[in-house]
Structure formats: structure tokens, C-alpha cells
Amino acid sequence: MLVSAKEMLDKAKAGHYAVGQFNINNLEWTKSILQTAQELSSPVILGVSEGAGKYMGGYKTIVGMVNGMLEELNITVPVALHLDHGGYDACYKCIEAGFSSIMFDGSHYPIEENVEKTKELVAAAHEKGLSIEAEVGSIGGEEDGVIGMGECADPKECKMVADLGVDFLAAGIGNIHGKYPANWQGLSFETLDAIQQLTGDLPLVLHGGTGIPADMIKKAISLGVSKINVNTECQLAFAAATREYIEAGKDQQGKGYDPRKLLAPGAQAIKDTVKEKMEMFGSIGKA
Ligand SMILES: [Zn+2]
Numbered sequence: 001m002l003v004s005a006k007e008m009l010d011k012a013k014a015g016h017y018a019v020g021q022f023n024i025n026n027l028e029w030t031k032s033i034l035q036t037a038q039e040l041s042s043p044v045i046l047g048v049s050e051g052a053g054k055y056m057g058g059y060k061t062i063v064g065m066v067n068g069m070l071e072e073l074n075i076t077v078p079v080a081l082h083l084d085h086g087g088y089d090a091c092y093k094c095i096e097a098g099f100s101s102i103m104f105d106g107s108h109y110p111i112e113e114n115v116e117k118t119k120e121l122v123a124a125a126h127e128k129g130l131s132i133e134a135e136v137g138s139i140g141g142e143e144d145g146v147i148g149m150g151e152c153a154d155p156k157e158c159k160m161v162a163d164l165g166v167d168f169l170a171a172g173i174g175n176i177h178g179k180y181p182a183n184w185q186g187l188s189f190e191t192l193d194a195i196q197q198l199t200g201d202l203p204l205v206l207h208g209g210t211g212i213p214a215d216m217i218k219k220a221i222s223l224g225v226s227k228i229n230v231n232t233e234c235q236l237a238f239a240a241a242t243r244e245y246i247e248a249g250k251d252q253q254g255k256g257y258d259p260r261k262l263l264a265p266g267a268q269a270i271k272d273t274v275k276e277k278m279e280m281f282g283s284i285g286k287a
Helices: 006-015 027-039 050-055 059-072 088-097 111-127 155-162 189-199 214-222 232-247 264-281
Strands: 019-023 044-049 079-086 101-104 131-136 168-171 204-206 225-230
Touching (some): 006 019, 006 225, 019 027, 027 044, 027 264, 044 050, 044 059, 050 079, 059 079, 059 088, 079 088, 079 131, 111 131, 131 155, 155 168, 155 189, 189 204, 189 214, 214 225, 225 232, 225 264, 232 264
Parallel strands (some): 044 079, 079 101, 168 204, 204 225
16 A cells, blocks of 8 residues: 655654665566565655656546556555645646645745745645645756756755654755756765754655765765755666667567567666665665
């Protein structure tokens, strides 16, 4: 059964480790992540962006697939199904569809409107037992064709949004989505520390976990980061393994074209990536 992400993240914050949010794109992704979490006895959060939701045939389709796997694959570790960077309407759709956690990304609204909508969604999510994440400031990336260097959130604004009753909070500390540029300045631990001073026990979320060096990840965890989002890294690992299979001509040998064979190296690459991240985040054995 899916669970809210609140308890697993409160435990992570208290225990000084982080739980990975791994974004899913299809059945292979989902199965690889769930099986790895079970094998390593780690809690896990499956992230679904609005785009991935559409791609996979809608939120209800995803809820059906994930719930089916939890039962048929005997997954007993805590699993949360979380809407990633959801708009206002998508949040309600996911609450209805049976997700166990949502993120409301109101970062593009003026702060007053972001606050109003966040308050309303906190009440709606909590009424149905879901956890909710909010974002302060905006986390850059190359999505708009421009690579942002990563803004830093205002700690006072973080405290204000934290007080609205969200269960965990994403704040920009120089992190960005996608691959990091060569001249990236690194994470701002000063900002992170200032945010944690004001928000106390609230678990903090680090978006854009791909390519942040291990020592920075560990330091961020020591300063209150309890959830780390990983998306691009699994995509790169999947693509590289699939490329290798095709370039070796294996799809043309025997029944190598069978999708169960063709997609197997990519699925294994996702498992390896998830394992590596869980080791780095310290969540193994914490289920
Ligand atoms: Zn993000």
C-alpha cells in the first residue's frame, strides 16, 4: 500500500540520512526502482512530473500500475507516489487519482498567491492523508533553453511557507535541474544552514540531484536535506546501456529485438544507479 512521504522523511531527518525520489517514465523504470528499494530495504519515493503523467496515460493509469506492482512483486518497504512540480489543477487530479503525496510548485505565482494556493492545497492533501511539498524561490535548469546558475531562496520566505503546514520544503541553494554546467559554483551551504536555523525539524528537499558531487550531497544531508530528487541520472544511464546494446548489434541477434531483451540492459542500469544513490543517501536498511 502506498504511504504518505511524511513519516519516512521525518525519520530520515531525525536519522541524518535522505530518501531518494526517483522519477518514473514507464513500467521498466517503476519496476527497477521498486525492486531495488525492496532488495536494499530502503524507503523510496516515486516521482511523476506532469509531462510524465501525460506520457504514461494519465495519473489513474500510474496509480493502477504502481499499486499492482506493490502487490504482485511483494514490495513491503514504504513507497510514496509523489507528483513532482505540480500545478494547481494537477495537484487536485493526483489527490483524486490516489497518489500519496504531491508537490505544489507555485514558484511562478506572486508570493501572496503562492501562499493562498499552498494553504488551500495543504488542507486538501491532509484531509485525504497525503503529504505535500512546496517550493520557495525557483530551481533553475536548462528547461527554458537557458541554463540558470541556480538561485538561492530567501530563508525568511522559507520559514513563512513552512508555517503554512507543508510536510517538506524545496528551496533553491544553487542547485539546478538537468546536467550541471562546467562553471557551476556549487551548493550554497550558508543558505541551507540559514534555512534550517529557521525551519527546524522540517525535512528539506534537494532538487536536481544529478551530478552533485558526493561530498556536497553528504554535507547537504548533515544540514537538514532529507529528500533528494534524481531524474536525469537514470535517464542517462538507461540511454547509455540501450545504446551499447544496439551498437553491439544485439538487437539483430536471435530474438534480441524482443522488448524484454532490448530494454533489459537499460532497466539494469537504472537499478545500478538507484543502488548507488541509496548508498550515498544512507537510506539502505532504513525501511
Ligand atoms: Zn525539481
